[in-house]
Amino acid sequence: SQTIHQWPATLVQPVGSPLSLECTVEGTSNPNLYWYRQAAGRGLQLLFYSVGIGQISSEVPQNLSASRPQDRQFILSSKKLLLSDSGFYLCAWSVSIAGTYEQYFGPGTRLTVT
Amino acid sequence: QKEVEQDPGPLSVPEGAIVSLNCTYSNSAFQYFMWYRQYSRKGPELLMYTYSSGNKEDGRFTAQVDKSSKYISLFIRDSQPSDSATYLCAMSEVTAGGTSYGKLTFGQGTILTVHP
Numbered sequence: 760s761q762t763i764h765q766w767p768a769t770l771v772q773p774v775g776s777p778l779s780l781e782c783t784v785e786g787t788s789n790p791n792l793y794w795y796r797q798a799a800g801r802g803l804q805l806l807f808y809s810v811g812i813g814q815i816s817s818e819v820p821q822n823l824s825a826s827r828p829q830d831r832q833f834i835l836s837s838k839k840l841l842l843s844d845s846g847f848y849l850c851a852w853s854v855s856i857a858g859t860y861e862q863y864f865g866p867g868t869r870l871t872v873t
Numbered sequence: 874q875k876e877v878e879q880d881p882g883p884l885s886v887p888e889g890a891i892v893s894l895n896c897t898y899s900n901s902a903f904q905y906f907m908w909y910r911q912y913s914r915k916g917p918e919l920l921m922y923t924y925s926s927g928n929k930e931d932g933r934f935t936a937q938v939d940k941s942s943k944y945i946s947l948f949i950r951d952s953q954p955s956d957s958a959t960y961l962c963a964m965s966e967v968t969a970g971g972t973s974y975g976k977l978t979f980g981q982g983t984i985l986t987v988h989p
Contacts, residue, residue, distance in 0.1 A: 765916075802879075802961060802979035803917070818976070849916055860905045860965040862977060864916035 761786035763865040765850050771871045778823075778837040780868050782850030785831065790852040792833040793862060794825055797847040809833060810855065845872045876900050879962055879980030888989050892949040896962035896980045899943065903964040903978070906938050908947045911959045911982065920960075921947065952987045959984050 762785045772778060784790050791810050795803040805818045807825035815825050822841050826834045833850055847869050851862040879896045886892055894908075905924055909917035921936040923929045923945075929936045935948040945964075949956055962980040 802877075802981045803963075803977075805976055808976070847914075858967075860977070861907060861919055861922050862963075863919060864909075867914075867916045869914070 761852070761863065763850060763852055763863060765848075765865040765868050767868060768866065769869045769871075771873060772840050773873055774842055775839045778835070778840050778844070778870070780835040780848055780850075780870075782833040782835075782865055783831055784833075784852045787831070787852070787854065789830060789855050791855050792827060793851040793853070794833065794835050795849040795851065795864075797849060797867075799846075803849065807835070840872045842872050845870055874899060876978050877962065877964060877980045879983055881981050881983060883984040883986060885986045885988060886952055888952060888954060888987055890952050890987070892952050892956070892985060892987075894947040894949075894960050894962075894983050894985070896945050896964075897943055898945075898964055898978075900964075900966070900978070901940075901943065902966040904940075904967050905965040906936070906945050907963040907965075907977070908934075908936055909961040909963060910956075911961060913958075917961055954987050954989055957986045 764783050793808045794806040796806055797803050807817055809815050809827045812827055823837050847867050849867045850865040853862045877898045908921045910920050911917040923936045923938050926938045926940045933950045937946040959982040961982045963977040965977050
């Protein structure tokens with residue numbers, strides 16, 4: 760069965776510090792990978808998605824970037840965090856089969872920028 | 874106007890009640906509809922997945938899609954305290970060429986509490 764991991768689970772960072780969040784998927788090959796942010800009391804906002812190694816599409820212009828150095832690894836980064844970057848960050852995966860749209864989410868990382 | 878509207882609640886019901894959760898949408902290109910359950914401080918969990926109009930049943934859960942009204946529903950029968958969570962609807966268009974990297978558009982989520 761497939762498993763998705765995210766770490767760290769929680770993070771408190773000062774404004775202006777760098778960020779690196781990691782997501783890995785087990786039990787599947789060539790998944791589509793996604794990064795979402797969820798603000799308190801709000802739905803999920805898609806930040807980035809990737810259909811393959813080194814292929815990143817950005818949905819929202821922002822202070823963040825993403826990379827996919829390996830097939831089942833997805834990294835979310837920032838060089839300098841802003842207060843507005845606080846939120847619950849979720850990684851998700853889906854199978855890369857045409858006509859399949861279900862996405863499966865990881866446990867999330869709660870980021871607080873102080 | 875948001876593409877997907879979902880009443881945030883909160884919704885509080887007694888154990889055993891039938892719960893109805895709903896979303897409306899404006900984009901007629903949406904064809905795939907999903908419901909996720911999210912417990913506090915956890916990632917969303919896929920509950921139900923339906924394509925186009927119609928009903929789908931899975932245990933105590935029934936998902937309904939009415940594309941003519943742009944309205945989807947999730948019914949929970951015999952609700953349990955363990956059903957207390959936030960329920961998110963999500964939708965996707967058919968992407969160009971039938972590719973699978975569907976971008977999901979989410980509702981805001983409805984907070985449900987089932988009390989014993």
